[in-house]
Structure formats: C-alpha cells, structure tokens
Amino acid sequence: MLSRLSPLAQRTISPRLLSNAQRTLVNISYPSPKIAVLELDRPPVNSLSLEMSAKIVESIKEIESNPEVQAMVLKSSNPKIFSAGLDITEMNRPTVARLEDFWRNIQTLFLTLYSTRLSTIASIDGHSPAGGCLLAMSCDYRIMSATPSYKIGLNETKLGIAAPYWLKDLFVTTIGYREAEVGLALGKLYSPKEALEIKLVDELVDSPVIDVALKRADEWASIPEKGRVASKVMLRGAMIQDLEEKREMDVGWFRDFIMEEGVQKGIEGYLKNLSKK
Numbered sequence: 001m002l003s004r005l006s007p008l009a010q011r012t013i014s015p016r017l018l019s020n021a022q023r024t025l026v027n028i029s030y031p032s033p034k035i036a037v038l039e040l041d042r043p044p045v046n047s048l049s050l051e052m053s054a055k056i057v058e059s060i061k062e063i064e065s066n067p068e069v070q071a072m073v074l075k076s077s078n079p080k081i082f083s084a085g086l087d088i089t090e091m092n093r094p095t096v097a098r099l100e101d102f103w104r105n106i107q108t109l110f111l112t113l114y115s116t117r118l119s120t121i122a123s124i125d126g127h128s129p130a131g132g133c134l135l136a137m138s139c140d141y142r143i144m145s146a147t148p149s150y151k152i153g154l155n156e157t158k159l160g161i162a163a164p165y166w167l168k169d170l171f172v173t174t175i176g177y178r179e180a181e182v183g184l185a186l187g188k189l190y191s192p193k194e195a196l197e198i199k200l201v202d203e204l205v206d207s208p209v210i211d212v213a214l215k216r217a218d219e220w221a222s223i224p225e226k227g228r229v230a231s232k233v234m235l236r237g238a239m240i241q242d243l244e245e246k247r248e249m250d251v252g253w254f255r256d257f258i259m260e261e262g263v264q265k266g267i268e269g270y271l272k273n274l275s276k277k
C-alpha cells in the first residue's frame with residue numbers, strides 16, 4: 001500500500017514506477033460535494049484480482065457512507081483501457097481456496113456496484129472486455145469514447161470459459177435476449193458504434209469522456225434520492241436477491257468449471273498468446 005511508504009518516498013517516487021503492491025489500486029476524489037469519482041488504478045490493464053475487487057467494494061462503501069454524495073463516476077487511470085476484466089492469472093492453476101475466495105469477491109463486487117444507492121456513471125475511455133463490461137453494465141449509465149478501435153463486450157467463450165448465469169442475466173437485461181444469445185456464443189467484442197446501436201452503452205463522445213460523465217453525474221445527482229433509489233430497487237432487486245440466494249452454488253459451479261483440466265489448458269494458452277502479443 002502506498003500509505004506504508006515513508007512520506008518522502010511517497011513524494012519522490014513517480015506513480016508510474018510504483019508496483020501494484022505499493023499502489024492504492026483505486027483513487028477517490030470529490031469534484032463537488034454530491035459527486036465522487038472512483039478511478040481504477042491497477043496497471044497495466046486494471047484487471048480484477050481478488051485484492052482489486054475487494055478494494056473497489058471497500059471504496060464504494062466509503063463513498064456511500066457520506067450521505068451527501070449522490071452520484072459516483074467510475075473511470076480508469078489508463079487512457080486506453082477501462083478494465084481488461086478478471087485477472088486471468090487468478091484462474092490459472094490456482095489453489096481451490098484462493099479461487100473460491102476470488103469468486104466470492106467478484107460476486108460481492110457485482111452485488112455492491114449493481115445495488116448501490118448511488119447513481120453510477122461509467123466513464124469508459126478505452127477497452128472494456130468481459131469483467132470490464134460487467135463493471136460498466138453494473139452502473140446506471142454508460143458513456144464511451146467514440147474511438148473506433150476500442151472494444152466492449154463479453155468475450156469469455158474465446159477463452160474457453162462461459163459467463164456465469166448472473167452475468168448472462170445482466171447482459172440479457174441490458175441488450176435483450178437475441179443480441180445477448182449471439183454476443184455470448186461468439187464472444188463478441190463490439191466497437192463503440194455497435195455498442196451504442198444495441199444499447200450496451202448509452203452515449204458516445206469524442207471529447208474527454210470524463211467531462212461528459214461529470215455532467216451526467218450532476219444531472220443524476222439532482223434527482224431526489226428516495227424515489228430514485230426505490231425505482232432502482234424495483235428494477236434490480238430480483239436479480240440481486242437471486243444471486244444472494246445462490247452464491248455458494250455459483251462458487252461451486254465456478255470452481256468445478258475452472259479446475260477442469262481442459263479449461264486450465266485453454267486459460268494457459270490464452271495467457272501465453274496475450275503475453276506473446
């Protein structure tokens with residue numbers, strides 16, 4: 001943790017040179033009393049390790065604990081990557097105990113972000129595959145950079161794995177059954193333009209995404225909280241309750257699926273290709 005370094009070291013080491021063990025993993029700022037910005041900061045690609053997921057959850061709770069704050073913008077410190085999704089190394093020849101803990105943390109991350117009383121705006125200024133898309137879909141509103149080379153979607157099948165049932169449900173809820181059926185089967189990654197067409201994102205911008213995200217956060221923050229949160233609970237409550245009831249069953253599915261030798265070989269091959277690239 002950055003806070004474990006001496007004050008002098010904290011001032012003199014460039015943030016770029018810090019290892020992930022020394023980083024805070026996320027940064028929180030408050031551009032105005034009603035708005036928080038939660039910045040993902042786990043180089044190189046903001047992948048979601050067990051510790052990263054736990055840190056995001058802790059940060060959302062910290063922001064929520066201030067009753068004045070009404071909206072939270074989720075952004076990345078990386079100018080080209082929102083999040084590369086789950087940290088694939090967590091699924092590569094893991095111990096069963098770590099793998100199960102990892103998955104419980106991912107479930108908690110989804111449940112916390114999807115159900116927060118805060119209005120959540122995803123400021124997607126870069127690639128957002130798989131778990132990155134999960135983070136974005138868990139927010140209330142998604143704004144993406146129009147840069148044509150960026151990609152967003154659920155590409156799990158390309159790694160030889162499947163999205164868990166609750167991520168599939170979230171995808172169906174967001175873009176509709178037929179598009180989700182095709183997108184999941186093909187592990188499709190959409191360009192920003194395609195993502196807007198299927199309503200995977202709500203808005204595309206050419207200007208810095210964060211500027212528009214902060215404007216939208218202001219709009220969402222101006223809606224009276226009680227009615228806004230009641231509407232959110234009505235729309236999202238069933239999916240949250242369903243996973244709450246099935247959490248341990250889902251951990252079992254995940255563990256058994258990932259520990260299969262064939263799946264392990266697939267993950268190994270995918271990681272090798274990523275590194276070679």
Ligand SMILES: CCCCC/C=C\CCC/C=C/CC(=O)SCCNC(=O)CCNC(=O)[C@H](O)C(C)(C)COP(=O)(O)OP(=O)(O)OC[C@H]1O[C@@H](n2cnc3c(N)ncnc32)[C@H](O)[C@@H]1OP(=O)(O)O
Binds near residue numbers: 047084088164276
């Ligand atoms: C029937 C019952 C079923 C039950 C099943 C239950 C559950 C299954 C769970 C499934 C859920 C999965 C969700 C996921 O999120 S899986 C992760 C998917 N993510 C990806 O495929 C993204 C992979 N990354 C990329 O495509 C690119 O890195 C990029 C994000 C487009 C950025 O490209 P670029 O800027 O060129 O960076 P590099 O590719 O060079 O990467 C730099 C560095 O980072 C490493 N890396 C990249 N992504 C990840 C990752 N997700 N996890 C860990 N590490 C990653 C990459 O290997 C490079 O490392 P080196 O510098 O060491 O080579």
